[in-house]
Amino acid sequence: MVEKWEDNYFLLGPYFEKKASSEFEQIHDLDDSPAGRIVKRMREMGFSVYYGYWLVTGKPRVVLFDLDSIMGQLDAIKFNLWEKNRIPTINVEHLVNQTLCFGELVRIFLKEYADENAKREEIFAQFHEWMASSGLPELKRENVKIATTFTTHATMLGRYLAQNVSGFYNKLPFFDWEQEAKNYGIMAQCAVERQAALNAHVLTTVSDVTARECEVFLGRMPDLVTPNGLNVVRFQAVHEFQNLHLKHKERIHEFVMGHFFPSYSFDLDKTLYFFTSGRYEYSNKGYDLTLEALARLNWKMVQANMDMTVVMFIVTKQPYMSVNPDVLQSRAVLNELQETCTAIEKEVGEKLFLATASGTDHKMPDLNDFVDEYWRLRLRRTIQSWKTDKLPAFVTHDLKQEDGITDFCKRANLVNNERDRVKIVYHPDFIASTNPLFGLDYGQFVRGCHLGVFPSYYEPWGYTPLECVVRGVPTVTSDLSGFGDYIMQIMRDYENRGIYVINRKSQTFSQAADQLADILFKFVRMQRRDRIMQRNRVENISDVFDWMNLRSYYDTAHDLAAKRRKP
Numbered sequence: 001m002v003e004k005w006e007d008n009y010f011l012l013g014p015y016f017e018k019k020a021s022s023e024f025e026q027i028h029d030l031d032d033s034p035a036g037r038i039v040k041r042m043r044e045m046g047f048s049v050y051y052g053y054w055l056v057t058g059k060p061r062v063v064l065f066d067l068d069s070i071m072g073q074l075d076a077i078k079f080n081l082w083e084k085n086r087i088p089t090i091n092v093e094h095l096v097n098q099t100l101c102f103g104e105l106v107r108i109f110l111k112e113y114a115d116e117n118a119k120r121e122e123i124f125a126q127f128h129e130w131m132a133s134s135g136l137p138e139l140k141r142e143n144v145k146i147a148t149t150f151t152t153h154a155t156m157l158g159r160y161l162a163q164n165v166s167g168f169y170n171k172l173p174f175f176d177w178e179q180e181a182k183n184y185g186i187m188a189q190c191a192v193e194r195q196a197a198l199n200a201h202v203l204t205t206v207s208d209v210t211a212r213e214c215e216v217f218l219g220r221m222p223d224l225v226t227p228n229g230l231n232v233v234r235f236q237a238v239h240e241f242q243n244l245h246l247k248h249k250e251r252i253h254e255f256v257m258g259h260f261f262p263s264y265s266f267d268l269d270k271t272l273y274f275f276t277s278g279r280y281e282y283s284n285k286g287y288d289l290t291l292e293a294l295a296r297l298n299w300k301m302v303q304a305n306m307d308m309t310v311v312m313f314i315v316t317k318q319p320y321m322s323v324n325p326d327v328l329q330s331r332a333v334l335n336e337l338q339e340t341c342t343a344i345e346k347e348v349g350e351k352l353f354l355a356t357a358s359g360t361d362h363k364m365p366d367l368n369d370f371v372d373e374y375w376r377l378r379l380r381r382t383i384q385s386w387k388t389d390k391l392p393a394f395v396t397h398d399l400k401q402e403d404g405i406t407d408f409c410k411r412a413n414l415v416n417n418e419r420d421r422v423k424i425v426y427h428p429d430f431i432a433s434t435n436p437l438f439g440l441d442y443g444q445f446v447r448g449c450h451l452g453v454f455p456s457y458y459e460p461w462g463y464t465p466l467e468c469v470v471r472g473v474p475t476v477t478s479d480l481s482g483f484g485d486y487i488m489q490i491m492r493d494y495e496n497r498g499i500y501v502i503n504r505k506s507q508t509f510s511q512a513a514d515q516l517a518d519i520l521f522k523f524v525r526m527q528r529r530d531r532i533m534q535r536n537r538v539e540n541i542s543d544v545f546d547w548m549n550l551r552s553y554y555d556t557a558h559d560l561a562a563k564r565r566k567p
């Protein structure tokens, strides 16, 4: 976008001091740019407005509004929303109040901007999500000369209903939005979303899957689907991303050694790392299906007497007290073991070299003689505190309460017994490089794994499988996710390229679990050579999802909005 619009592109957002301190660079001397002039005017009106650069790729200009500077007018804002646009907002939570303040500041900014510039140039405003859009209907009502596009990345009601009503997709055409919004206590959010969708010149959403929801819940069919992309950075040489896989896999090996080997060991060279990740929406994210398929996979592998091991990481966010002390302890002992071994290695090496260089009897020296008492003892002590009779924990943290994942693992007895070929590591927190267990950031962790598993039931788009693809990691998705639906439309041989799409549209839960278990079973029987080639094929798809290519969908939406504004 910056490349296309240059200085005429800027983003509007809320100001949060803590975030701004690391991601925002303020322009102190307001330049005489159109945006700079409006910022000045809004400050004169008494609002606290920041203007500068957002420190992400492209370094776009950004205008940030301090929401507190308009909070005093909240009642009037709410009155107007009801009076003029029939949006009810009484008794809403603080977050919704904040979005209403933000929406109003956006409206004021755009109105001022249009008053000053609309005669000279076409102005486009792109709204993302209801949280940015409570001011949009009023812009339309007042006939402000701006071509508006509203993009919804999900629908409020879709997320709630898919999670709570079984057979959601069959019932979809028959839901009454107003009734359901009242049921879930989200009338304000739904009304803002709906009015923004109805009043924008152009409505878009991220997938055909969500387009169907728009029709029912927002009362308007989207004009266009605008799929999600990434800023894809590819290496010059193919082997570089393969090397990264190996490098980060070594770190995961370390965690696995520390976590499992005190109880029992297995061959790391014959171990595969699968993972799933995302917010904790047990059935929406398909965690239920993934676990069921893993239990079936485990059974298949045990039956087939396989010597492979699968370690499944489940990465999500759930309330916890702390990292499980046993898990931390074995991690620490592993480090101690490694240090002691390195010290002994160095000592033996030096003494062996000296002994052989200076020896005269041509005999092979006894290496044990080279380890002094101190290190011998230290190693023995470490070995003793290393071994345990307990099974390796299948949750890395002490959870505040049991949840669907722990319930399932206990019920299915998938609790890291030695004979099981599928091991579970449930990590109820997102991964960050400061994390004591992995020491990897999320992207590195993804690279180190062999397969991402995301057979979602409700997923308007779903970035997680796409993030696997651009890192050259094969992935499972579903035909109910926007990403899966899109890949099926644009590519015929996606499965051969390492994107597996689970059919959740027309299969029962159990059939889908079987399909997933079969795919996973096939995957564990692949040879290393095949895995390497498959990683190459999946990484090769990356460019398709580069914003360089997908920006055009947004360009089309904006052009259409301009045409509609002045037919």
Ligand code: UDP
Residues within 6 Å of the ligand: 277, 278, 279, 315, 429, 430, 431, 432, 442, 461, 462, 463, 464, 465, 467
């Ligand atoms: N994610 C992360 N750290 C983690 C796990 C996930 O940053 O440890 C991110 C992931 O990179 C992805 C996002 O969480 O961008 C989830 O987005 P997705 O579109 O898959 O699901 P949504 O949140 O929209 O339901």
Ligand code: G6P
Residues within 6 Å of the ligand: 242, 243, 245, 246, 249, 450, 528, 531, 532
């Ligand atoms: C990358 C590395 C290879 C390594 C392989 C392991 O391709 O470049 O040197 O052998 O990863 O693959 P695997 O699927 O077994 O982790």
